[in-house]
Amino acid sequence: MGRTSETSAHWGTYRVEVSADGRGVVAARPYPDDPDAAPAIGNVASAHGHRSRVARPAVRRRWLERGPGPDDRRGAPDDEYVEVGWDTALDLLAGELARVRSMFGNRAIFGGSYGWGSAGRLHHAQSQLHRFLNTIGGYTRSVNDYSRGASMVLLPHLIGAPATVDLRGKPVSWRDIAEHTDLLVSFGGLRRSNTWVVPGGHARHAGSALAREAGRSTEVVALSAQRDDVFADLGAEWIGVMPATDTAVILALIHVLVTDGLADEEFLATYAVGAERVRRYVLGDVDGVPKTPEWAERISRTPAGVIRELAHRMAAGRTLVNVVYALQRGERGEQPVFAALTLAAFLGQIGLPGGGFAHGFGSMGDYGVGIAGAPLPTFPQGRNPVPDFIPCARISDLLLHPGEEIPYNGGRLRLPEVRLAYWAGGNPFHHHQDLRRLRRALSRLDTFVVHETHWTPTARHADVVLPVASTLERDDLAAGAGDTRLRAVPRAVPPHGEAREEFWIYTQLAERLGADFAEGLDSRQWLERIYEEWRAAPGSPPAPPFDEFWREGGVALPREPHSDRVFEAFRADPAAHPLGTPSGRIELFSVTLAGFGLPDLGGHAQWREPAQWWGSPLAAEFDLHLLCNQPSHRLHSQLDMGAASQSTKVAGREPLRLHPADAAARGLADGDVALVRSAQGSLLAGVVVTDALLPGVAQMHTGAWFDPSAPEVVDCVNGNVNVLTRDAGTSTLTQATSGAHVLVTVTRYEGPVPPVRAYEPPRLGSDR
Structure with a gap:
């Protein structure tokens, strides 16, 4: 009989059962009182002693x-x-x-x-x-991160560094939403699987339970290219938006607020600068193109009537505008964040309980738990004298x-x-x-x-x-x-x-x-x-x-609620508690950004056509828009050989989801092997047909182990999406990742299917 030990990972705390000899892991199990344990726990036992372990220095x-x-x-x-x-x-x-x-x-x-x-x-x-x-x-060294690289550089210019830190560390909580928010509008969905992950791990997963509680009193609207990109039990309304076009929809919402007299002019005059610049832009005074719902529909395929109605609903009560991290992980990734902050300012609810702007719900498990982070032990790193x-x-x-x-x-x-x-x-x-x-x-x-x-x-x-x-x-x-x-x-x-x-x-x-x-x-x-x-x-x-x-x-650890949020103090007295921006206010037009003279980013939120969207010239050859989401049954690429991760594979490799119309047009059915190509590379994937996607959109998870063992066939036989994605910065301002989506073409793979060798060790010699 073995023993049981407690351990912890970024996907949570769980128990491992150890073999009788004390050397092997027999099983890994979540705690019974964890309200939403992560499936990634199921990878631990099978991966621990896997043949791919590195056993000696090599x-x-x-x-x-x-x-x-x-x-x-x-x-x-x-x-x-x-x-x-x-x-x-x-x-x-x-x-x-x-x-x-x-x-x-x-x-x-x-x-x-x-x-x-x-x-x-x-x-x-x-x-x-x-x-x-x-x-x-x-x-x-490197700075910023792949998760929020564009936002981390952009937002300090718009709201100052302290408020940017608060958006991550002291955001509106799920309990605030349950008590005060009439409508939560989330651009990019609200993925449940992302709430299983917390840097450092949590003792128990509380985020999903808090979200469900909020969903009982708050109406939720999720705008995404995937209907199932949201907690199933939130009862959310889904509004389909083609990838990379959220900015157009947001600008059209602002247009409705302006033309229908719904914008909070007092808030804009007191707490923001640059609103008039934005107003002139959305009305078309700058470029001759009014950013109407009809204009946005041609870009996003989101019906104009739906956009117009949503704007009125947002203005009718307490509304929280959320943008998930994924939206800024793409070419022009700064724009949806910039535009959503601008939308929240035009609604005039920034700094009110349960209202305003959020950037992270549905992206991380600790976002919105509502608890001030206690100091934690750290291992000192010393000082790096190299400035590069x-x-x-x-x-x-x-x-x-x-x-x-x-x-x-x-x-x-x-x-x-x-x-x-x-x-x-x-x-x-x-x-x-x-x-x-x-x-x-x-x-x-x-x-x-x-x-x-x-x-x-x-x-x-x-x-x-x-x-x-x-x-x-x-x-x-x-x-x-x-x-x-x-x-x-x-x-x-x-x-x-x-x-x-x-x-x-x-x-x-x-x-x-x-x-x-x-x-x-x-x-x-x-x-x-x-x-x-x-x-x-x-x-x-x-x-x-x-x-x-x-x-x-x-x-x-103490369970003290957030206090002294920057936006709340700023709203109460903007003179005594100015934001850390040149104006001390929310900069809907940033003189600093405009002064940089960048070719791909101006002083206010704008629609600028990216190369990777369905309306671009590139789409003539690559006619599907592939979303590259974080996986549900592993953390990033960790333990991809584990049982939980392997249970999601199709035809022995990473699955590719297609809308029924797109699958039928290509002669593909569930379980087939597809060849997926982009301008950057190619891979093989197993097909899953689902109506949870908009037509013209495909989806794969990131994190399949890269397998180049059959280069005569494809760049990766195991379905690593990063052979497809572009290595280009979101903009010349932030130089962040643009890997959340890419244009691809998908066909049936007709040749002999090469085996997956990703989990095999390399050829090993010995000095013995």
Whole structure:
């Protein structure tokens, strides 16, 4: 008989059942009192001991024999690795880090690790890597994120930095909505599956229960290309909008408010600047094109009468306008956020309980829980003396165009020459776009280093692969923003094979390089240190000493509601509590943005035709608009080989959803294998036919492991959508990702179907 252990991940807290010998994971189960446990828990047991686990340090044979340098063969399906001992691997890596630093400087090291590898407060892969690189002199870093990269740059220009932080950390809550909101209008839907995920994890999933409660008293309208892109039990009204056209619909709603006398003129005069500029634009005084509902219907296929009626309903009561993160992850992605904020201002309800503007409902599980985030223990990263950085979505540009400049936030960034990239806890083959281009970029490196638990696509492109302990194989602390409990996460099983904690790896490397990573402490001592420092810090809740905390399994965190929201204080007294903008008010026209003179973004919200939409010239060849959503049964690409993720596959690979009319026109039926092509690449997918989509729209989930094992057929036989998506910034202002949708063509695949080899380890030799 085995034992049961509690653990935590970004998808929640759950129990694992350990085998009688204490080494294997038999099962993983949610807690019975979790109101909405994540299906991703079902991946844990089958993935833990999977054949794709990295068991020993491994070095790419060509790098080992030829030395560091660019290599177009990096990531080839037939590449071979040599398993080596830890001392050999660490000596090789320390020597390469020393070479790059001495010859090119620390700016030639890129500290990657954009990722979600661990929910732990100590064993957070990104924090540990950055701390290590800081101890040896720093690194070129990335800023912003793939989730909200466009918004994070845009919104401070419109509402100031403090209010931008509040939109994420102290938004209107679901309880506010239940009590005060008559109508919640959400552009991009309200996906239930996204609420299963919280950075750091939560003790229990509360967001969906709170949303259901709000749905009993609040009318919900979801505008999306997918009818099922919303909580099923909210009873939401669905309004179909073609992808990339939400901005046109929003501008038409503003047009109705203006022409029908429904705009809140007093609010606009008191709390905003630039309303007259917007008014002239939507009326057509600027370009001769009134932004009427009929105009928007021609662009979005949303009926004009529906738009007009919705505008009147929004003006009739307390309305909250929400934009999901996905809408800004596309070309012109700033515009729907800019336009929705403008719409909320014209309604005049920003700063009122349950009204105004929100950006994140349906995008993250901690959004809207209504609890002020308590301080949490952190592992200090030190200071990075290297000033160079890139927006995180510009990694391929960095490697392909060293020395060149790119525009960013009104200025220019010079791209440094990077020779070594060090990645831990993340998978750019999930987050990044145009994988052909990314592979060319990675081939330019002298050395690519990856820490991994499994032979992911990223590991299969690395020169040095170090096996690291998983969350189940080390002690840690866990909690997320707005959580109910700081949890002890004890090790459930010993590390797989020769895997080691990353803390140990960095300690060993730092010693070889004459640096101090660990400060004389092991990981258990650091765990106690960050806990005790947190416990003693001002503002921390009452908490017992570490030994008692560990024995009890955790400590309760305060459940204090949000207070002092920036918008509420601003509305109460704009002179005493101005926003952090040049005017101190909401900038519906930004003089700063207009002054940048950017070719693709002006001073107010505008409809500008993107290349990737159904009305563009490109659609003549690529006639379906593919939405690329986050998956429901895994977190990003994590544990794609697990049972829950595999249960969603069709024909052994990632499914492609098509409207019945689109499927019939292409001779496709449920279970068929389809060839999907874009201007960037191609893949195979299993067909699912559903009327939950608008005609002309297709949908796939992101995160299928990249499988280039049959290049004579397609770029990926397993259905990784990022072989299709464009690696282009949303705009020259933000340089964020544009991977949420892409134009494609879909046909029946007629040839022999190649097997999926994504979950097999590479060819492995040994130094033994």
